Amino acid sequence: MPKQTLVFESPVQLSVQNSMLKIAYKDDPDNVTLRAIEDIAIILIDNHSASLTTPLIGKLAEQNVAVVFCNERHMPSSMLMNLDANTLQEKYFRLQLDAPLPLKKQMWKNVVEAKIKNQALHLKSLGKKTRQTPEIRHWSP
Incomplete structure (x- = not known):
């Protein structure tokens, strides 16, 4: 369970x-x-x-x-x-630290895109105008 x-x-x-x-x-x-x-x-x-x-x-x-x-x-x-x-938490931290750079960048991109989409949905729920598809500029840390 x-x-x-x-x-x-x-x-x-x-x-x-x-x-x-x-x-x-x-x-x-x-x-x-x-x-x-x-x-x-x-x-x-x-x-x-x-x-x-x-x-x-x-x-x-x-x-x-x-x-x-x-x-x-x-x-x-x-x-x-x-x-x-x-030890399980330590394992997850270690996997995150040891992840290859392209994977880290892709995950960061996914997080940023999800935040932008959620902000657009929230604005829409408040009755604010938003663009249908938010423009997403690719940026990596």
């Missing part, structure tokens, strides 16, 4: 209960959920009123769960992850 990515955009209290992630919504105290920590890959926290307990951080590290914190612009600003046993 693929591991889950949990995104928290509302005020929550995250803690451990019976070796599981306990999610208590601050706005609705009766709304409490338990999740198996071993089924989680990433937790993304995008609310400055969210809180985590220290025992939970330890359990998440044991299970190689990355915790990403977003800033006030909803952009990732920091990350907690297990440095000792996270």
Whole structure:
């Protein structure tokens, strides 16, 4: 089963209960959920009123769960992850570093093109005029 990515955009209290992630919504105290920590890959926290307990951080590290914190612009600003046993993450970093330059350039091109297309779609959803096909100039870092 693929591991889950949990995104928290509302005020929550995250803690451990019976070796599981306990999610208590601050706005609705009766709304409490338990999740198996071993089924989680990433937790993304995008609310400055969210809180985590220290025992939970330890359990998440044991299970190689990355915790990403977003800033006030909803952009990732920091990350907690297990440095000792996270060999899978190290493998991905190594593959990215060792990728041949033409592949890196192609991937960068794909990222830039996707961002431009998404910006055009967003403008369209806001009722703004856009060109049908955004002009894409090829640039490589």
